[in-house]
Amino acid sequence: MNIGQASSASGVSAKMIRYYESIGLFRPPSRTDSNYRVYGADEVHVLRFIKRARTLGFSVEETATLLSLWEDKSRASAEVKDIATRHISALETKISELQGMVNTLKHLAHCCGGDNRPDCPILDDLAGETIATKGH
Amino acid sequence: MNIGQASSASGVSAKMIRYYESIGLFRPPSRTDSNYRVYGADEVHVLRFIKRARTLGFSVEETATLLSLWEDKSRASAEVKDIATRHISALETKISELQGMVNTLKHLAHCCGGDNRPDCPILDDLAGETIATKGH
DNA sequence: ATAGACCTTCCAACAATGGGAAGGTCAAGG
DNA sequence: CCTTGACCTTCCCATTGTTGGAAGGTCTAT
Numbered sequence: 001m002n003i004g005q006a007s008s009a010s011g012v013s014a015k016m017i018r019y020y021e022s023i024g025l026f027r028p029p030s031r032t033d034s035n036y037r038v039y040g041a042d043e044v045h046v047l048r049f050i051k052r053a054r055t056l057g058f059s060v061e062e063t064a065t066l067l068s069l070w071e072d073k074s075r076a077s078a079e080v081k082d083i084a085t086r087h088i089s090a091l092e093t094k095i096s097e098l099q100g101m102v103n104t105l106k107h108l109a110h111c112c113g114g115d116n117r118p119d120c121p122i123l124d125d126l127a128g129e130t131i132a133t134k135g136h
Numbered sequence: 137m138n139i140g141q142a143s144s145a146s147g148v149s150a151k152m153i154r155y156y157e158s159i160g161l162f163r164p165p166s167r168t169d170s171n172y173r174v175y176g177a178d179e180v181h182v183l184r185f186i187k188r189a190r191t192l193g194f195s196v197e198e199t200a201t202l203l204s205l206w207e208d209k210s211r212a213s214a215e216v217k218d219i220a221t222r223h224i225s226a227l228e229t230k231i232s233e234l235q236g237m238v239n240t241l242k243h244l245a246h247c248c249g250g251d252n253r254p255d256c257p258i259l260d261d262l263a264g265e266t267i268a269t270k271g272h
Numbered sequence: 273a274t275a276g277a278c279c280t281t282c283c284a285a286c287a288a289t290g291g292g293a294a295g296g297t298c299a300a301g302g
Numbered sequence: 303c304c305t306t307g308a309c310c311t312t313c314c315c316a317t318t319g320t321t322g323g324a325a326g327g328t329c330t331a332t
Contacts, residue, residue, distance in 0.1 A: 004309065015290065034297055036310055045263070052262045057237045070259045077256035081248045084241050084258050091238050098231050101193045105224050112217045120213035122220050123206045126188045127181070140278070151321065170328055172279055196319075
């Protein structure tokens with residue numbers, strides 16, 4: 001299996017496979033005589049693990065930790081749960097920040113006529129002029 | 137007012153003021169004989185506008201558009217509302233992505249003992265092994 | 273005069289990914 | 303045998319927004 005096949009089998013682009021290798025997340029595979037990378041089912045399995053962790057929003061660094069815990073058969077699940085729990089908190093913080101932005105913008109957009117007149121509460125807010133209607 | 141004072145008055149770091157200037161978001165101010173940037177109340181007002189837009193999650197590019205609409209006294213509020221509405225959609229998409237991650241992770245963390253035993257549904261999921269209990 | 277708190281420009285780094293150039297390799301078909 | 307096209311290799315650059323630092327100039331107060 002060369003890098004292209006490993007890529008389609010894992011869903012990780014060839015570019016990213018090389019990148020993960022270069023930063024030490026992914027062990028360098030053996031090479032053919034002509035210097036092509038050669039992968040087997042095990043490597044694809046690891047790539048899929050990485051892919052899934054990234055899809056769940058873990059950073060590359062967190063993914064590296066999870067990977068080493070995965071490969072350590074005697075690790076305690078507490079450590080993994082801890083990483084996951086902290087990650088959940090970080091995601092929830094991010095979500096409420098975004099939700100705050102949405103709430104403010106929805107309020108502003110609701111107050112904005114969206115017509116051809118130049119009166120625009122959105123711009124007024126951005127410019128620091130407070131709007132009267134705050135309730136809702 | 138030099139850059140440091142404009143920075144504390146606006147909440148935008150001196151670094152970022154220079155950066156915004158360099159990318160054309162913010163008009164270059166006049167300089168003293170000794171080449172120091174000089175700002176007035178108007179500039180601080182613009183910086184605050186920028187700061188607020190960035191806080192609301194608008195990209196620098198969107199901020200530039202909003203800024204030009206703000207400075208164009210005859211613009212239609214429809215255009216602003218359109219930008220805001222599209223931005224709201226983008227934020228909501230992002231939120232539901234993150235929420236999906238949280239849901240999955242919470243389910244996995246809930247199934248994970250978090251003890252000293254190596255059985256860990258989180259790692260099993262990352263590794264591609266499906267868990268039996270899907271309900272919740 | 274000198275210290276220290278400013279300012280200036282320029283360069284690099286972060287995270288994670290994509291794009292592309294320049295060149296080597298392999299398999300199929302003429 | 304040779305060409306063509308689809309691979310592969312390494313290397314560098316761009317992105318987005320922000321921060322850090324170095325090397326040097328300026329201003330203010332003692």
